[in-house]
Amino acid sequence: MEVPTQSADLQEQIITWKGEVDNVRSDLRAMRCRLEEMAPHQANHERMVQVEHFQNQFIRQLEVADEMFHDLKQSARSMGNGRPAIVHHDRPVDNYDALQDRMEMFHKLYSDLKGDFSRFESFR
Secondary structure, eight states: OOOOOSHHHHHHHHHHHHHHHHHHHHHHHHHHHHHHHHGGGOOSHHHHHHHHHHHHHHHHHHHHHHHHHHHHHHHHHHHHHSSOSSOBTTBOSSOHHHHHHHHHHHHHHHHHHHHHHHHHHHTO
């Protein structure tokens, strides 16, 4: 993906990313609800281990999504008035390439989790 050169283009990209992250958060909440509905019907130990695994994965992925959404907001602020209010050295918000890399990894991890959960659901 090319790096947008205009501030308006960067702002538009960040708005798009925020929408994508928000959609992922909604999807994760829906998957968590489906898991909670399935859990009482899982009789064997191995399936219960998998239920717990997915519960943990959903919690962690929601945390990552919340961090990503927050950092995208900070990045938009950074472009608007010079510097972000809070700087996370482990999560750069003022570097477009770093944000793009993080979004790509975010999408990959979410896609993998969604696929794994879909396969788990299909073996009811």
